[in-house]
Amino acid sequence: MLDMIQTIDVGLVVLDKNYQVQVWNNFMETHSGLRPDQVQAKSLFELFPDLPEEWLRHKIDSVFFLKNRAFTTWEQRPHVFPFKNYRPITGTVDFMYQNITIIPLTSLTGIVTHISLIIYDVTDNAVNKLEAQRVNQELQVLSRTDKLTQLYNRGYWQDRLEQEFNRFVRNTSPCSLVMFDIDHFKKVNDTYGHPAGDKIISLVGETLRKIMRKTDIAGRYGGEEFAVILVDTDAAHAQGFCERLRTTIEAIKPVVEGIEIPFTISLGIAELDEQTASAKEWLANTDQALYQSKHGGRNQTQLFKAKS
Numbered sequence: 353m354l355d356m357i358q359t360i361d362v363g364l365v366v367l368d369k370n371y372q373v374q375v376w377n378n379f380m381e382t383h384s385g386l387r388p389d390q391v392q393a394k395s396l397f398e399l400f401p402d403l404p405e406e407w408l409r410h411k412i413d414s415v416f417f418l419k420n421r422a423f424t425t426w427e428q429r430p431h432v433f434p435f436k437n438y439r440p441i442t443g444t445v446d447f448m449y450q451n452i453t454i455i456p457l458t459s460l461t462g463i464v465t466h467i468s469l470i471i472y473d474v475t476d477n478a479v480n481k482l483e484a485q486r487v488n489q490e491l492q493v494l495s496r497t498d499k500l501t502q503l504y505n506r507g508y509w510q511d512r513l514e515q516e517f518n519r520f521v522r523n524t525s526p527c528s529l530v531m532f533d534i535d536h537f538k539k540v541n542d543t544y545g546h547p548a549g550d551k552i553i554s555l556v557g558e559t560l561r562k563i564m565r566k567t568d569i570a571g572r573y574g575g576e577e578f579a580v581i582l583v584d585t586d587a588a589h590a591q592g593f594c595e596r597l598r599t600t601i602e603a604i605k606p607v608v609e610g611i612e613i614p615f616t617i618s619l620g621i622a623e624l625d626e627q628t629a630s631a632k633e634w635l636a637n638t639d640q641a642l643y644q645s646k647h648g649g650r651n652q653t654q655l656f657k658a659k660s
């Protein structure tokens with residue numbers, strides 16, 4: 353029995369009521385560097401001052417008291433014992449991830465005199481799961497990002513528009529929607545080529561990201577059309593934002609492959625109000641304001657006004 357306990361590939365520690373070590377198997381010796389005779393009858397917390405003492409005492413005490421098993425997982429606490437990780441495949445992490453089971457050891461008279469800690473090395477599982485989570489998160493970001501501008505793509509942005517509309521219905525803090533479009537962009541493509549056009553689109557995305565607030569929700573709505581939800585912003589402040597964006601873009605005069613390509617944008621704004629029945633209507637109102645800017649001579653901002 354003792355031979356078996358010594359050679360199994362999990363850690364086994366038996367503690368008495370004073371947290372003093374009674375059994376310390378090979379696994380524990382190998383990973384801690386402490387021989388059984390060095391730990392025998394010594395308090396676990398003196399041997400390992402870095403252990404999460406209060407938390408572990410609480411767990412162990414409840415096993416003594418309730419006579420039930422307790423478990424801790426690496427998701428709650430990556431490791432309890434600070435053992436180094438030597439596994440070849442998951443060698444990128446420094447510490448061994450651990451799951452621990454705490455088992456009450458009952459005497460013939462039914463009293464819990466000792467508890468046993470079983471320590472499982474779950475580094476491979478943990479690292480694989482963390483890696484899968486990281487990749488999923490990355491995929492999620494990629495699936496909602498427009499490659500050229502690093503803004504949200506149309507699909508994701510439209511979901512956010514619906515969300516903001518529903519939020520407004522609940523708490524009515526002001527919210528404005530801006531749509532804008534690069535003026536005479538067909539001419540830019542036709543004159544300087546599609547790659548130059550792409551550079552201009554990406555430059556607009558970059559400028560927008562610099563000017564907007566972190567809480568604003570910006571997307572590339574179409575080819576050379578952009579949309580921004582200005583959270584907590586009324587029409588007057590949205591107008592200030594639009595003019596800042598418009599004049600900044602007008603002043604850029606980018607040079608693409610040695611040629612200066614000045615360009616401008618036209619913008620439309622609609623502040624959300626109680627008369628707006630849906631996100632779709634909000635978008636249509638904003639588009640109408642943008643249309644007025646185009647027809648008013650471009651390079652300007654127009655505000656949607658509901659017909660009275």
Ligand SMILES: Nc1nc2c(ncn2[C@@H]2O[C@H](COP(=O)(O)OP(=O)(O)OP(=O)(O)O)[C@@H](O)[C@H]2O)c(=O)[nH]1
Nearest residue numbers: 533534535536537538539541546549550575576646
């Ligand atoms: N380079 C590039 N061009 C695009 C992209 N998406 C759409 N376009 C082009 O954008 C142009 C849009 O042209 P129009 O809708 O006629 O509008 P416009 O020329 O900007 O004129 P106004 O909007 O009326 O000022 C078309 O030539 C499209 O081919 C893109 O991703 N890259």
